Amino acid sequence: MNNRLLIINGPGLSDLSRFNEFGHDDLTLEKVQKKCLETCESLGLSLEFCQSDDEAELTNYLTRACKEFDALIINPVSYSHASSLDFDIYTSNIETVTLQNKPVIEVHIANIFQKGVDITKPIKVSEGNVGFVSGFGIHSYELAIRAVHRKLRKN
Template sequence: MSKPIYVLSGPNLNLLGQREPEIYGKDTLDDVRARCEAAAGAKGLSVVFRQTNHEGELIDWVQEARTQGSALVLNPAGYGHTSVALLDALKTLAIPIVECHLSNPAAREDFRRHTYVSLAATGVVSGFGAASYELAIAAAAGLVGAA
């Protein structure tokens, strides 16, 4: 069996469906997990799906994906705009990295228009709500040859 796609989400995404649904949508994180599992399963792949509010834990998981994953889908949330440490961890990966955002950061506040993650990402999917994760899974699958 091939290595799974790691799907990692950063702070406050545990509140999906409750926090600013007009921006982030009404799907919960469990809904997003189900969508990711279905999208990966349709390509014959599996996912490791995790969310944390803690920067160090997110970095530990990125480092784990380095050897245990075939690709990484990452929604860094607020850490994308602030964490050089996360960028440094991402730069150690030799697997594809797909940055994922529910909203379109380019259409939001100025501080959201730059993410450190983009400096290491193979590609970015944003602005499609929970479907952004499914599109990111499809992109990651294509990058690892499972399209």
């Protein structure tokens, strides 16, 4: 049976037009999903791809990742910075997934460290044993999927 991968996209990612300023032109979430499906198919992974602006729903997805999936890729958007969203819930969920030795990779479309960020202030990225890919545009997802695939083959 194919390994099951869940890709979660966080708040605001239904509209990707704001990434134009980073040089990632004409991106839509549908394009990202299509590319992810193609990559997963070529590697023999089955994929569920979702997006939500709702914190409770995102938490549900994370809980499902623990139970029903073999690997998780998450674009947490502002969860990555200790923000108004509940950072503790996010990190404890990610930790639960990684405690089960499942590959988890955090992805971002743009390089989150690049624009208007004070580099002397550390950014909190996901805690727990996770990989991190940021700034490759749509290819951030592709790289993450390949990395997940290689890790799953090793386990």
